[in-house]
Amino acid sequence: MIFGVVLAGGIGSRMGNVGKPKQYLLVGDKPILIHTLEKFYKEKEFEKVIVLCPKEWIAHTKNLVKKYMEDAERVVVLEGGETRNETIMNSISYIEENYGLAEDTIIVTHDSVRPFVTERILKENIKYAKEYGACDTAVAATDTIVCSDDNVMISDIPERRKMYQGQTPQSFQALKLKNLYDSLTEEEKNLLTDAAKIFVMKGEKVHIVDGEVFNIKITYPYDLRVAEAFLLESGQ
Numbered sequence: 001m002i003f004g005v006v007l008a009g010g011i012g013s014r015m016g017n018v019g020k021p022k023q024y025l026l027v028g029d030k031p032i033l034i035h036t037l038e039k040f041y042k043e044k045e046f047e048k049v050i051v052l053c054p055k056e057w058i059a060h061t062k063n064l065v066k067k068y069m070e071d072a073e074r075v076v077v078l079e080g081g082e083t084r085n086e087t088i089m090n091s092i093s094y095i096e097e098n099y100g101l102a103e104d105t106i107i108v109t110h111d112s113v114r115p116f117v118t119e120r121i122l123k124e125n126i127k128y129a130k131e132y133g134a135c136d137t138a139v140a141a142t143d144t145i146v147c148s149d150d151n152v153m154i155s156d157i158p159e160r161r162k163m164y165q166g167q168t169p170q171s172f173q174a175l176k177l178k179n180l181y182d183s184l185t186e187e188e189k190n191l192l193t194d195a196a197k198i199f200v201m202k203g204e205k206v207h208i209v210d211g212e213v214f215n216i217k218i219t220y221p222y223d224l225r226v227a228e229a230f231l232l233e234s235g236q
Contacts (some may be wrong), residue, residue, distance in 0.1 A: 001105055002047040003174075004040040005091045008033055008112035009062065009080030019208050022218060023112040024123055027227045028210065032218055033061070034068045035115035041069060050094060051112070052080040052087045084155035088195055089181060094172050101175045106130060109195060110169040113218040116230065121169065121209060127205040135207040136196040138164035167211040170196045178221070180204070
C-alpha cells in the first residue's frame, strides 16, 4: 500500500506575526494546506492521505478537509510529534495499527507548505521508493554553496556540481524507515534534519528525484507573494 503523508506541524515563526501557522494562510482563495492536499488527493495510488498537525489545530484541519475535499474520508488528520521525524513516525504508527506494515508499504512525505508539487514528482517518488527504499526530491544548486563552522568565517566551498538543494517529497519503504529510526541512538537522532538523513547515516541508498524550481516552500512573507503570482499565472 502507498500513503501520502503531509507534514503540517510547523508554527510558521519566520512568517512573522500572522496569528496562525503558515499552512493555514490563504493563497488565492484557499489555505496553502488545501492546495497541497489537492495535489495528493489527485494521486489515485494513495490509499489514504494522512495530515499531521498540532493538536490544537486538528479540529480546524478536519473542518477544512470537509469544506474543500470531495471525499473527506480519504484524508486522515492526526496529531504530529515534537519533531519532524517523530511526526513521520506517528503516521507510520497509524498505518501499522490500521493496515499493518509490509515491505512494500510506501509513504510519500511532503511539506504542507509546498503547494506546487507536480504529478510527475509524486509518481517518481513512488517509483523510486519502491525500487531503492528511499528517495529525496532535490534540484541542482545554481548558486555557489559556502560552509561555515562558526557562522562567521567560510570554512569550505564545495564543488557546485555536487551540490543539490533539498525539497520534498521524501519517500520511503515505511517498515525500513521505522527499523532504521528505532536503531538510532539519542545522539544520532539529535543530528537529524530530515528523514532521508536516517538512511544516509546508516549507509543506505537514497535516490534523487528531480525537483522543480517552482516547488517552493512558503516560509517568509515574500514567498506568499511569489506563490500568489505563480497561482495567478498558472491558473490553478
